[in-house]
Amino acid sequence: MSDWEPVIGLEIHAQLLTKSKIFSAASTRFGAEPNTNACLVDLGYPGVLPVLNREAVRLAVRFGLAIGAEIAPRSVFARKNYFYPDLPKGYQISQYERPVVKGGKLTIRLDDETEKTVNLTRAHLEEDAGKSLHENFPDATGIDLNRAGVPLLEIVSEPELRSAAEAVAYMKAIHTLVRYIGICDGNMQEGSLRCDANVSIHKPGEPFGTRAELKNLNSFRFVEQAIEYEIERQAEVLESGGTVVQETRLYDPDHHETHSMRAKEEANDYRYFPDPDLLPLEIAPDFVEEVRATLPELPDAKRERFQSGYGLSAYDAAVLTAERELADYYEAVVAALGGEAKLAANWVMGELAAALNREGLVITASRLEARALAGLIRRIVDGTISGKIAKDVFEAMWQGEGDADEVIGKRGLKQISDPDALAKIVDEVIAANPAQLEQYRAGKEKLLGYFVGQVMKATKGKANPAEVNRLLKQKLGG
Amino acid sequence: MFDAAEVKRLAHLARIAVDDTTAANLGGELDTIMKMVDELKAAEVEGVEPMAHPLALSQRLRADAVTEAPERDLYQQNAPDTVAGVYRVPRVIDRS
Structure with missing residues (x-):
């Protein structure tokens, strides 16, 4: 089983720190009453038009520059079509063939101090969907659309990670970076930074295996555990003569396992096409330089x-x-x-x-x-x-x-460093311990520690240790 | 060629209700449309920038300011079912 090599790529969604949504002027504040941050644009009412938030673009460019990526002078928003109740329009506005950030790389550090450079494929701007509430509604699902339209930067790595530990190190590096450059608060509990992992295994030298996508790993620990579990699961499937199915799996931290969510083959055709409501995003070199000038030390x-x-x-x-x-x-x-x-x-x-x-x-x-x-x-x-x-x-x-x-x-904690004052105390301690003195002089030199302890006790720890050592060695030597 | 089964599958993906008679007719219509698409595909586009939008303009950007007031009650008047400010929909089954 040990000769399987895992191949892992991460898709990290970072919520960008803007006040308003990516395509509407509704608030992005976390913790608001359900649906109070959802305006007509977020709700997908007919006749509304999305207008892109300049700050979301600036933050995406900031990330691109921080990882040494190419900032696309021209990028395009596309509709990703699928049906789900927390997606009112029936499509998510995302970027597909022409993302705003292309390439780039990040150095990660593993526990054993080794370094590895991980290449990024891209990072693109998109809107978040709403939230489905499955608890508290018997035979129904509740929908809160406050999150709909919140700006996200989806950061996609190349499948270059080779273990769960590397995946976690990479995610930590992203977590550190986005907070350094102030584009995301990195709060994983509130969902500001979320991670999906594409995991497959193969024998080194052979083509990559079929991958499963693990969804919504909202802590570093879950990223590690879910990937480790998934690697083992796939190895067991393959070794018992089965095949890995391309599918989305949800990690269950309580039982430390992953479950199949839904078969992807059919629903996975998102029928992407350029969003006719949005013109291509053009980023001028001046704008890029302006952003570059404000980058902090990385x-x-x-x-x-x-x-x-x-x-x-x-x-x-x-x-x-x-x-x-x-x-x-x-x-x-x-x-x-x-x-x-x-x-x-x-x-x-x-x-x-x-x-x-x-x-x-x-x-x-x-x-x-x-x-x-x-x-x-x-x-x-x-x-x-x-x-x-x-x-x-x-x-x-x-x-x-x-x-x-x-x-x-x-x-009254001032240290006693005065040699005369200390010498007096040292003399007293030596005089009070004749047996130990004799043993010390007979060669049991580790008793020095005992004497130091006695002096410290007498001074309530205030004696200068270096001075006490010096004096004791001098006086005990006789 | 679009047979009735293929039309039904597409209708399901698009969440459109299509009965058997319509499905049979639609197959022929879709074939005609696909023929036209094939003609388009034959066009020489080597070295031509893909067109993302018919207008030769670029996206206007908005300042990052919140100007929308919370109007939940107003917007939810159109919803068939809400409870405590939340839209209520038939149970979504995530897991198999």
Whole structure:
């Protein structure tokens, strides 16, 4: 079974961050009362005409530029015809033969730190359909058309992914990118970023197998689980002499399996044709350059700069640049400190991340501003407190007890670094432990740790550890 | 050649009700239309840009502003069945 090679391509739908819909002036706000965001254009009333939203075009171009794709100077909207109650017009306005974004590529990173470049086929603009509500309606389906007409960018990869892990890494890279460039909020629970996966398996060197399309994988975990399940299912089908059917399958996370949704052969003829209500979309080079000028530093470039500029490990740089806001926070800490990039990285990824996680906060909602965290780290660097005490100070700051200096002063946490004061305590500790002293001098040198512990206990953790070590070694040696 | 079964299949895909007599007649008509399509297909189009629209104009763009007010009650007056602001339709079976 291990010699099957999976072939995976992803279609990711990113909801573009516009205020109004792609072809109408109705609101796109999430969470509105059912059908209050659906205007006559979205409802497909006779006599209405779609008018394209400039911002949706700008955001699509932004994505194209970020992946180094070609921005089509001329693209065409087409009708994709099918019947479903959440599609009032009987067709979805999409792009077919001439998408707005062609090609492009994205580098993904796997857990083992290897990199892979994934080519994209295209990205095109389209409108979303409405939502079918299957629960709460006995023998009926409820239809909410608020989402109908919401602008989507469908991002299509080449079938170049070879494992579920690669598919997840690719989706994460898209998730990071769309938020970096501010075209999509990436909120998968609200459906702002959705993923379909085309999965087939074959023996290396042989033609690709028949693929199944897995629908609506709305978390990274589901993407991975659904693809893994599907690979195994297809291998079992083929090895027992069967054939894989081209079909759409829905992932059921509760039972960790996929179900056939509907056979595609017939209904799959979408009879695409150019939408006569919409003229071709022409994008002038000036417009493209205007958009290019507003692109922020992209994740790859930022990660490389974090490694070379701050001397961070590949892992640290990847974690800190996963979100633009986190990267900004980190850079603000380093700027306030005027250096100490590694120590700052440890604190942002350690204590701060833990505190944020614990309370389910995003970095922009952090209770500690970058400057405040820098203030704390500065006191470690200048020897006022030890790293261990700093954790208590951090906690107090997090609870709103003031800035680092206030907490240190109020709680009397200032580190004891004065050699004379420490020497006195060290002498007392040695005098109180004659048996241990004898063993140490007889060669049991790991007892040094015991003495350090005793000094720390006597000073309530405030003794400067480096100084304590130095003094103990000197005095214990006799 | 469009036989009655093929016409019925197309009618089903287009959600149009077509009875057997009509289906038999439609077959011949569709054949005539397809003959004309075949003639069109014979035209030399090598190197000709496909035409997406008969007008030599490009799409006008709209500013991203919400100007539509929520008019749900008004729009739903035309709907055969609604409940709590939601359109109610016969159960859609997704799964086989």
